[in-house]
Amino acid sequence: MMERISGAEAMMRSLEHEGVEVLFGYPGGAIIPTYDALYDHKETLNHILVRHEQGAIHAAQGYARVSGKVGCAIVTSGPGAMNTISGIADAMVDSTPMVVICGQVGAAMLGTDAFQEVDVIGVTQPISKWAFQIRRSEDIAWAVSRAFYIARSGRPGPVVLDFTKNAQTGLVDFEPQKVNFIRSYKPAPVPEDSVIEKAARLINNSVKPFVLVGQGVELGNAQEELREFLEKAQLPAARTLLGLSALPSDHPLNMGMLGMHGNLGPNMMTNQCDLLIAIGMRFDDRVTGNLNTYAKQAKIIHFDIDPSEINKNVRVNLAVVGDCKQTLPAVTRLLDKTTHQAWIDGFKPYAEKEDNKVIHPAIYPTEGPLLMGEVVRKVSEATEHKAILVTDVGQNQMFACRYFKYSQNRSIVTSGGCGTMGFGLPAAMGATFGAPDRTVCMFCGDGGLQMTIQELGTIMEQQAPVKIILLNNDYLGNVRQWQYMFYNKRYSFTPMVNPDFELIARGYRIPCRTVVERADLEGAIQEMLSTEGPFLLQCAVKAEDDVLPMIPPGSNIDEMLLEVK
Amino acid sequence: METKYTKNAGGECGDCNLCGNCGSLDCPEGKNMYTMIIYSENFAGILNQITAVFTRRQVNIESLNVCASSTPGVHKYTITCFCNEEMAMMLTKQIEKKIDVLQANYFTDDQIFILEACLLKVNTNMMLNNKDVGRIVRIHGARIVEVNPTYSIIEKKGITADILSLFHQLDKLGVVLQFVRSGRIAVTKSCIEQLDRYLEERESQR
Known part of the structure; x- marks a missing residue:
């Protein structure tokens, strides 16, 4: 039964038809008709008013990453749309399903440099x-449905709908x-079938197989299928940054994390295995180092x-192009039950070496200032490794990803491909809506927090239970580390003069606490976790700490540095 | 006709007139000319998306032709560029990834029938006073389509090499006022119509 309604109303009904429950957005001139229609749909479409459009887009990303649903952001034309750009690019490279609805000037004014007109499509x-x-208005139902289908299917990604004002007001x-x-x-x-058979044959004939697990496994909801695949042939595996929670940290076949700041064993063994099996990952330069070796x-x-x-x-010998939810079990059926014990044991000396030289000193220090690594591990332990980890970008991200442990699927939300500073706080806010029953811990530095600090306002208004752990070293730490290692310790604009973050948190009526002494850390974490709603835990960490081990950019992956000279 | 567009080691132009030495076309060492044939839905903005892939990969488009194809609602793009085969493969894969692109394939010149066209505007007086002009026009099978007291127009259809040969020879005589060459159009030599096959396969999955 057809009904004549406004385009804006048609948009609301189309969103409901697609199962949208939460929208992150910010109104403005060119999207007012849609916000007017939204006023009558507040019961079904939970609109979260952010404090800046970048907050909306990252919140939608956080929501999508933990829930597996399509994140949805709604903003106005021109500056509103432009403020979402870094989040759209971020979602594209990190394969996050999202639909972004931007207002636009009326079709008759397109191309005239009208007020708040930007070529958003271009x-x-x-x-x-x-x-x-x-x-x-006639295109709304089709375009919205097509947008959601494209965003969520195949390799997910962001879709932009540029919604002209006349289409919002026109009747349809x-x-x-x-x-x-x-x-x-x-x-x-x-x-x-022959490809599946070939893959199984290659794996069955391999003496030293090694599996690289990427986010594709989580996007395809194939975590269980991955475990069966690994366990049947006893294949050791390591995960990329975005694939960290695709395989539990404590799984016996989990050898750790890949990449520039990953674990020693997985990187070294990549150059020793006889068969590399990459699943749902894209051989990013941060994973491969020098491609020639x-x-x-x-x-x-x-x-x-x-x-x-x-x-x-990377040139590959065999490509299995398809949905790993289907391809993995198809290969698993053809695998021989076997063990690769000697090969798996080969990872151990590297793990021990890294443990002694890097991990133990990073998470169990006994003297000196607080270290980022120990804070991360303590928070992970206090949540019984069941929390969702959201990170910002930089040292906080690398320490958090290394020392947090994962026991549940979809537990890591971080900006991987783009490395967008300011991602953490809004993404964590969005994650609390995507997984309302789980604890969301967000680690950030003093630099990244200030890039989107206005979202404390959204967190306050929504009482979004984000546990914010600010690892404050008064530095843009990651760049400082590179300046120390590769630029002769010339700290060009990396020291930061910071505000009183406790005072800011109090301004937003968010409970907070600052920890300086090691002895206070556990108690403060307990206080944070037992406080309902949001909490800001500021940790005064060592000013000049380095993320290790490290593959210097462009170096061979088996030339990992365990210490900074 | 042999059309390997690589530089001659001896620093001399080959008879194709297409190597970089004659300055007629930019043909970087170790690269070949590939013709991309791309089919897309007839939506606005797809050309932008296609050319953006070339820009990102730092590959120059040498020529470009866009028109409706023989299948209603489907547009055909014929694009030439110099690159190696690996790059041609990556470009077509990344173009095909665009939602509304149906198919993107790359071809070497031996896999396709090629046609280009050119127009030359020449000085009529100089043309009449120089016997070589008429000879060059006849050798190249070109046509004079307009003659007036001031200028004349010469038209030629053919492959890149023949068209450039015509231009260079006339240009040496100093008679050329304007020269324009069209983008390449091409059809495949294959007996299988890949687009039809693709559309049939997709319709059966609908």
């Missing part, structure tokens, strides 16, 4: 999975649509849903 096309301008005979087929778009290719001795199998990832950075 700007967002290269950094989104799909960008579409809705210029007629509305009927919801369901797009689940686009002839030019194959979300999940299906590999030939990367796993040259090994055959490589690449499982991925996105054909354009195959042979992009």
